[in-house]
Amino acid sequence: MTKDLTIELPENLSERLGALEATNDAFLKDLILQPMQLLATSMQSLQDESPDIRAKAARTLGFIGTEIAVSTLGQALHDRDLVVRQAAAEALRQIGTEPALSLLSQRSPSYLAGESTTSVPCLDCKGLSGVD
Numbered sequence: 097m098t099k100d101l102t103i104e105l106p107e108n109l110s111e112r113l114g115a116l117e118a119t120n121d122a123f124l125k126d127l128i129l130q131p132m133q134l135l136a137t138s139m140q141s142l143q144d145e146s147p148d149i150r151a152k153a154a155r156t157l158g159f160i161g162t163e164i165a166v167s168t169l170g171q172a173l174h175d176r177d178l179v180v181r182q183a184a185a186e187a188l189r190q191i192g193t194e195p196a197l198s199l200l201s202q203r204s205p206s207y208l209a210g211e212s213t214t215s216v217p218c219l220d221c222k223g224l225s226g227v228d
Contacts, residue, residue: 135160139168147177154180158187166191170199 119125134156141153154172157165165187172184185203188196 131160135162135164139165142168142172142180147175147180150175150177150180151183154183154187158183158190161191163191163193163195166193166196166199169196173199173203 138153138156138160142150142157144150144153150172154169157169169184169187169191173181173188175181175184185200188200
């Protein structure tokens with residue numbers, strides 16, 4: 097099953113890319129087009145059935161570091177797979193903008209760590225891991 101992903105792009109992007117395609121400067125094309133393709137592919141890969149691919153996509157988006165990915169990474173914080181949620185959280189930390197960090201603050205640390213929402217206190221923890 098595939099899901100469609102909509103990415104909002106600037107209105108005049110087609111014109112800009114058209115002008116870029118018309119140039120003979122291969123370096124300039126590579127500098128702009130390859131990252132855009134990587135961004136689009138990574139955002140779409142967050143919808144893949146494989147949790148490994150989704151996690152890799154989230155890590156890639158964090159490495160790219162663009163705020164365009166914040167909303168999509170925010171959705172990945174709700175992924176059914178813990179590794180994907182953690183990768184999305186780390187990616188948002190790497191992006192580091194206010195909207196990215198705001199999305200992180202809305203999720204509990206225990207949810208991102210895979211812990212249950214209820215905790216049971218340790219009744220006999222003296223001497224374990226420095227607990228007195």
